[in-house]
């Protein structure tokens with residue numbers, strides 16, 4: 001496999017706010033990071049002439065781990081802008097679910113390919129997806145060169161539930177660990193208000209057999225908290241604990257309305273939070289108490305949610321908003337810093353997905369998922385503080401080069417793995433058919 005050197009850039013390993021190396025070096029071998037840090041401290045071997053087959057000149061660029069999107073429904077890019085400005089339940093029940101009833105496998109392939117294209121161009125190298133027709137979603141991830149944790153969304157009861165859980169088993173057997181390890185799976189019971197406790201217990205049993213984590217929506221809206229209280233006399237966190245789900249690593253999307261006791265339950269269970277600030281603001285859900293979650297010891301990552309709710313697969317808006325919201329909510333601009341926000345989008349996200357041994361920082365042995373942000377662009381100049389530039393000034397178009405698993409998948413802002421024009425044309429065509437059929 002190719003050996004690559006990235007030279008001259010400002011290397012941010014995301015192992016700490018002081019790990020900033022101007023004119024730093026990253027060496028990649030067999031898809032892994034062999035070295036990342038100051039050029040002069042690199043092993044002589046990688047600095048020897050002829051070590052690398054390829055050198056990427058990165059002067060003026062910020063070199064950092066690829067961003068990790070901890071909660072999305074990738075193929076929902078097909079429904080971007082289809083129904084906005086509504087309440088969650090009304091949006092799901094009257095707009096989204098009727099259209100999703102007509103979804104086909106090919107829709108999901110091209111939708112997910114578009115989501116991968118948009119994500120990779122923006123520097124998002126990994127995403128955590130909950131949707132259906134997941135074998136087709138996985139093919140799109142494999143073909144575009146992205147990395148993803150993919151889960152078959154499980155919803156309903158009776159035969160509906162059984163067939164979806166069977167689907168999740170088929171998908172797990174076919175795809176877990178495939179595409180050179182770039183595709184992993186979890187189990188995704190949609191939410192405690194759409195999957196009842198007996199079914200949640202069955203999902204917990206399956207998770208034990210598969211040895212995978214759980215991806216679930218938790219306390220996104222106040223309506224949902226009230227509904228669960230009336231129906232079960234419990235909170236969402238009590239429900240998932242009692243159903244045995246928290247015996248497995250749980251990625252809770254949103255987690256906007258926990259009680260103090262919920263935070264203790266989730267922290268004790270090793271739960272993790274996928275914070276989706278754009279989606280939450282757009283649906284007027286409130287602001288997730290991220291500082292309190294962190295204080296409780298719960299890892300926090302950032303997520304976009306589906307593009308039908310939050311409209312973009314880029315995580316740069318979430319990075320900025322996460323910082324702004326926590327400052328405003330706490331009344332203290334120091335409470336959540338630029339570094340905290342970039343950390344949540346990289347190392348924090350990797351931790352949330354249980355991938356901290358593979359990705360999230362630039363450290364020897366990790367898979368080489370990294371991005372080059374062109375800090376010479378007008379809106380990013382000058383670079384007094386690289387974390388400030390990344391948290392408050394960077395936009396998707398500033399990402400120049402993207403590597404996943406040591407492979408250059410975006411070069412000079414263009415996808416190298418597939419024809420981007422074909423992806424956008426096919427996705428637009430499938431979106432038209434889908435909405436037309438509703």
Ligand SMILES: N[C@@H](CCSC[C@H]1O[C@@H](n2cnc3c(=O)[nH]cnc32)[C@H](O)[C@@H]1O)C(=O)O
Pocket residue numbers: 073088092096097100130131132152153154155164190217220279305306309
């Ligand atoms: N509808 C699928 C299974 C669920 S996949 C995950 C589901 O989450 C839905 N979804 C998207 N965004 C949100 C959100 O913000 N909150 C709750 N559900 C959402 C999405 O429309 C999709 O139906 C089936 O028929 O088998």
Ligand SMILES: [Zn+2]
Pocket residue numbers: 071072073217253305306
């Ligand atoms: Zn969601």
